[in-house]
Structures are given as structure tokens and as C-alpha cells.
Amino acid sequence: MITAAAQASIMSPAPRLSALTWVNIFSRTLAIQGSWNYETLIGNGIGFCVEPALRMLPGGVKGPSFKTAMTRQSAYFNAHPYFASVAVGALARVELSGVPAPHIERFRTALTGPLGSVGDRLVWAGWLPFCSLIALTCFGLGMAPVPVLVTFLALYNAGHLALRVWGLHVGWTRGLGVASALGNPVLRQGPAHLARAAAATAGVAVPLTAARLLGHHVALLGVVLGAAAIAAVLLVRLQGRVEGYKVALVLIALFALVSVAR
Amino acid sequence: MRELLPLALLGGVLGIDLVTFPQMMFSRPLVAATLAGAFVGDAARGIFVGVMLELIALATLPFGASRYPEWSSAAVVGGAIAGTLHTEQAGALSIGVLAALATAWVGGMTLVQLRNWNAWLARRKRPALDAGSRGAVIGLQLAGLTSDFVRAALLTAVCYALLFPVTRATLGTWSFSEPLSRGFVVSIAAAVAGAAAWTIFHTARGARWYFAGGLLVGTLLLFVR
Numbered sequence: 001m002i003t004a005a006a007q008a009s010i011m012s013p014a015p016r017l018s019a020l021t022w023v024n025i026f027s028r029t030l031a032i033q034g035s036w037n038y039e040t041l042i043g044n045g046i047g048f049c050v051e052p053a054l055r056m057l058p059g060g061v062k063g064p065s066f067k068t069a070m071t072r073q074s075a076y077f078n079a080h081p082y083f084a085s086v087a088v089g090a091l092a093r094v095e096l097s098g099v100p101a102p103h104i105e106r107f108r109t110a111l112t113g114p115l116g117s118v119g120d121r122l123v124w125a126g127w128l129p130f131c132s133l134i135a136l137t138c139f140g141l142g143m144a145p146v147p148v149l150v151t152f153l154a155l156y157n158a159g160h161l162a163l164r165v166w167g168l169h170v171g172w173t174r175g176l177g178v179a180s181a182l183g184n185p186v187l188r189q190g191p192a193h194l195a196r197a198a199a200a201t202a203g204v205a206v207p208l209t210a211a212r213l214l215g216h217h218v219a220l221l222g223v224v225l226g227a228a229a230i231a232a233v234l235l236v237r238l239q240g241r242v243e244g245y246k247v248a249l250v251l252i253a254l255f256a257l258v259s260v261a262r
Numbered sequence: 263m264r265e266l267l268p269l270a271l272l273g274g275v276l277g278i279d280l281v282t283f284p285q286m287m288f289s290r291p292l293v294a295a296t297l298a299g300a301f302v303g304d305a306a307r308g309i310f311v312g313v314m315l316e317l318i319a320l321a322t323l324p325f326g327a328s329r330y331p332e333w334s335s336a337a338v339v340g341g342a343i344a345g346t347l348h349t350e351q352a353g354a355l356s357i358g359v360l361a362a363l364a365t366a367w368v369g370g371m372t373l374v375q376l377r378n379w380n381a382w383l384a385r386r387k388r389p390a391l392d393a394g395s396r397g398a399v400i401g402l403q404l405a406g407l408t409s410d411f412v413r414a415a416l417l418t419a420v421c422y423a424l425l426f427p428v429t430r431a432t433l434g435t436w437s438f439s440e441p442l443s444r445g446f447v448v449s450i451a452a453a454v455a456g457a458a459a460w461t462i463f464h465t466a467r468g469a470r471w472y473f474a475g476g477l478l479v480g481t482l483l484l485f486v487r
Contacts, residue, residue, distance in 0.1 A: 030283055030284035030285070031282060031283040031284065031403060031407060033281050033282050033283075033285070034282045034283060034402075034403040034404070034406040034407045034410075035380050035383070035384065035402045035403050035405065035406030035407075036281060036282070036377060036380060036406070037377045037378070037380035037381035037384055037406075038327060038377050038378065038381055039381045039384060039385075040381075040384055041326075041327070044384060044391075044399055044402050044403060045403065047399045048399050048400060048402075048403045051396060051399065051400070061396055066394065066396075067393065067394025067395075068394060069394070070394040070395070070396060070399060071391065071392055071393070071394040074391050074399050078326065081285060082285075116326060120323075120325050120326070124323050124324055124325060125323055125462050128287070129320055129458075129459075129462060131287075132290065132292070132316055132319075132320060133320075135292055135316075136292075136313060136316060136317070139292075139309070139313050140480075141483070141487075142487075145296050145300075145305045145306060145308070145309040146305075148292070148296075148309065149292070149293055149296055152287070152290070152292060152293065153286065153287065153288070153293065156286075156287050157286050157287070160285070160286065160287075191466075192466045192467065195462070195463040195465070195466030195469055196463070196466050196467075196468060196469050196472045197472075198459070198462070198463055199459060199463040199466070199469040199470070199472040199473040199476065200472040200473065200475055200476035200479075201476060202455070202456075202459040202463070202473055202476060203472070203473045203474065203475060203476020203477035203478070203479065203480055204476040204477070204479050204480040204483070205476075205480065206317075206452055206455055206456060206459075206477070206480065207477065207480040207481055207484055208480050208483060208484065209313060209317065209452075210448050210452050211484055212313075213310060213313060213314065213444070213448045213451075214444060214445065214448055215444070217440070217441040217444060217445065220441055220445045221484075223445065224445050224448050224449045224452065225452065227449040227453070228448075228449045228450075228452035228453040228456060229453075229456065230453075231449065231450065231453030231457075232452075232453040232454075232455075232456035232457040232460070233457075235453060235454065235456075235457035236457045236460050236461065239457075239461055243321065243331075244318060244321035244454035244457060244458060245318050245319070245321065245322065245331050245363060245366060245367070245454070246367070247450075247454070248318050248359075248363055248450045248451070248454055249360070249363040249364060249366075249367060251450055252356060252359060252360045252363065252446075252447060252450065253360060253364075255356070255438075255443075255446055255447075256353070256356065256357065256360055256432060256436075258438075259353060259436050259437050259438040259443070260432055260435045260436065260437070262437050
């Protein structure tokens with residue numbers, strides 16, 4: 001439940017931060033997972049990112065307000081690294097708005113779950129495979145190495161950087177009310193749309209990529225894709241019990257051994 | 263092995279991109295293997311290894327605290343080995359991919375150790391962190407970044423130094439033909455990619471039809487070209 005004081009902080013105008021402070025915060029969000037560990041996860045990273053904003057608290061970096069806020073913000077926290085910028089913006093805002101400490105702590109705890117799951121579905125299981133498959137399609141269509149890499153990096157990072165900037169902005173402008181931003185249609189329906197787009201792209205990419213990888217031996221394509229389809233079905237059946245890359249490692253190692261030994 | 267130091271530095275720079283800074287996906291196998299190939303003078307061979315690894319890496323979803331292979335240093339090792347061998351000899355690409363997969367497996371274990379190391383550093387700094395020390399927070403972040411760079415650079419250097427002579431010797435006694443060697447690895451990479459695509463996307467309504475439609479378009483494009 002949000003008290004009157006907390007509500008007032010949502011409605012009050014945001015404190016002003018200089019452009020340099022914003023650049024500092026944004027560049028730090030790129031390193032938010034710098035000290036990621038199994039105990040505090042990205043907690044220290046959150047403290048690292050909000051620190052430039054906290055310097056504006058009464059008394060500056062030597063004041064008790066700054067030190068208390070740093071302790072609070074460097075504790076355990078979990079979020080998708082890109083969506084953590086939402087938390088960074090919102091937490092900086094509530095700290096500078098003078099929201100009472102117990103509210104900040106409850107708010108910080110409440111942010112943890114949604115910022116992890118939304119980001120995982122949208123980015124790791126959506127945007128990243130989609131961009132990767134687009135790049136593979138470009139390769140399959142015969143593009144040279146540099147255009148393939150530029151296509152992949154430009155496309156992926158357009159989404160990546162926009163997400164981080166949006167996160168900081170929405171966190172800062174909405175403060176305690178940031179939860180409503182996570183109901184944005186892009187975040188709710190985006191993963192399903194991306195999944196369909198990526199599925200279609202996968203269909204295009206796999207045969208084209210396999211054909212180019214085979215090079216002069218493209219006559220083998222039918223056999224290769226047939227074998228791949230059977231093996232893919234087997235892998236899907238083994239889902240959760242074995243990792244694809246380990247299967248690949250073992251099979252290629254055995255293949256190499258037989259090739260050398262015979 | 264004059265290329266060892268530049269490759270280790272490349273592995274370090276791309277390795278920190280995977281988790282710590284700035285996650286712009288320079289660490290993806292497609293990018294890392296191509297850059298490594300370019301470093302040793304054969305970007306074209308590097309991208310071939312990178313594409314095979316990228317297909318396999320589609321199955322890796324780096325969710326939260328899950329454990330996953332480390333693709334960046336692995337792709338540098340694989341791309342550099344395939345590029346340095348610089349040969350049309352049968353098995354060169356297969357060996358490059360195998361070296362990368364082995365490095366990815368070991369690299370995943372080093373990531374776990376890095377996270378334990380970061381936790382140990384954080385425990386040591388606990389009193390300062392509890393006192394709200396700005397220096398402790400920034401210091402931990404910088405220590406983590408530096409440790410990750412050193413981890414990835416060392417991993418790249420050690421794996422390349424160990425695997426390159428082995429792969430060269432293996433290639434000398436390789437008996438399978440190039441069509442069989444390449445076809446085998448491409449089949450496996452395509453299978454892992456297909457299974458990954460199904461696992462990731464099948465829950466979306468209609469995704470299987472989108473995949474089938476894409477497959478039709480891809481096949482038509484093959485015939486047209």
C-alpha cells in the first residue's frame with residue numbers, strides 16, 4: 001500500500017539531474033553486471049549505477065543520507081540487465097524525492113521479479129534469437145562477413161540501447177508508479193510477436209545457411225537437412241535432460257576420433 | 263604462435279561483453295569467430311566457424327543464474343584455429359568447431375568460478391558496504407570487470423595454445439572426405455538450431471505455421487538462387 005507521502009513523491013516534479021549525471025548513470029548501466037555473483041546478484045551493480053544521482057542527497061557523498069542510501073541500494077537485487085535500468089531510474093527518483101526508507105525497501109523488493117521475467121522473455125528468448133537468425137539469413141543469402149556483422153550488431157543494439165534508455169526514462173519519470181509501465185503492450189505482447197517472427201526467420205535461415213556452409217558440396221543439402229530434422233526431433237524429445245552444445249561436442253569429438261583412428 | 267597475445271586480448275575484450283560490459287553481443291560466436299579469423303588473416307573461414315557455432319548457440323538462453331557455455335572465448339579459439347590452419351584440407355572447419363565447443367564447455371565452468379570469486383570479494387567488503395562506502399561499491403564493480411577480463415583472456419590463451427597443436431596434428435591424420443566432414447558438422451549444427459527454435463518458439467500461438475512458412479520461403483529462395 002502506498003502512503004500519502006509516497007503518493008506525493010510520485011506526483012511531485014522530478015528533481016533535476018545534469019546531462020553529465022545522466023551520461024554517467026547510463027554508461028554505468030552498461031556495466032551493471034560487473035560484479036554479478038550468486039549471493040547479491042546485481043545488487044552491487046544497482047548501487048554503482050544510482051551512485052551519481054545519490055551524490056545530490058543532502059550532505060553529498062560524506063553525508064549520512066548518501067551512505068544510508070548506498071547501503072540500501074547495494075543490497076541483493078535481481079533483474080534482467082537491460083530492464084534493471086527501469087529500477088535504476090525509479091530508485092534514483094524515490095531516493096532523491098525523500099520517500100521514507102521502509103517504502104523504498106518494499107518498492108525495491110517488489111521490482112525484482114517482474115524486471116527479471118519480462119526481460120528474459122522479451123530479450124533472451126525473443127530479440128536476441130530473432131536478430132541472430134536475421135544475421136544467419138543474411139549469411140545464407142551470400143553477404144560478405146562485414147555486412148553480416150554490421151546487420152546483426154546494428155539491429156540488435158538498436159533494440160538493446162533503446163530499451164536501456166526507455167527504462168531509465170520511465171523509471172525516473174514514474175518513480176513509485178513505474179509498475180504501470182511494465183503493462184506496456186510492447187512488453188506484454190512483444191514476446192509472442194517476436195517468437196512468431198523468429199520462428200518464420202528460423203525457417204528461412206536454416207536451409208539457406210546450411211546451403212552456404214556446404215559450399216561446393218551443396219548437392220548434399222537434402223541429406224544434411226533430412227538428418228538434421230531427425231536429430232532435431234530427438235533433441236526436442238530429450239528436452240531438459242541434455243544441452244544441445246554438449247551433444248554436438250560429443251558427436252563431433254567421436255567423429256574426429258573415428259576419422260583419425262581408422 | 264605470435265598471434266597468441268593479440269588473440270588473448272581479443273578474447274578478454276569479447277569475454278567481458280558476454281556478461282559484465284557492455285553486453286552489445288560482440289561476444290556472440292558469429293561476431294567473435296569472424297573477428298578472430300580476421301585477426302589471423304582469414305575472416306571468411308572465421309565466419310564459417312562462427313555461423314556453425316551461432317546455430318548451436320541458439321539453444322543457449324542466459325537466464326539469470328543459469329549455467330551456460332561461454333561462447334566468446336570459445337569462438338575466438340575456434341575462429342582463430344580454422345583461420346590459422348588456412349587450408350581447404352578436409353576436416354579443418356570441423357576441427358575448428360570442435361575446439362570451440364570444448365573451450366565453451368570449459369569456459370562455462372570458469373564463469374561459475376568467477377561468480378564465486380565475486381561473491382568472496384563482496385563478503386570481504388561487507389563491513390564497508392554496510393557502512394555505505396562509495397569506494398567499496400565502485401571497487402567491487404571494477405574488480406569484477408578486471409577479473410572477468412583476465413579470466414577470458416587466460417581462457418583464450420590457454421585453450422588456443424593447447425588446442426592449436428592438437429588440431430594441427432589431428433588434421434594431418436584426418437581420413438574422412440571434406441563433403442562428409444562438413445556435412446556431418448552442418449547437420450549437427452542445423453539439428454541443434456532446429457531443436458532450439460522449437461523449444462523457444464513453440465509456445466507462441468501459430469509459431470509452427472510461421473516456421474513452416476519460413477521453411478517454404480527459404481527452400482524457394484534456394485531454388486531461385
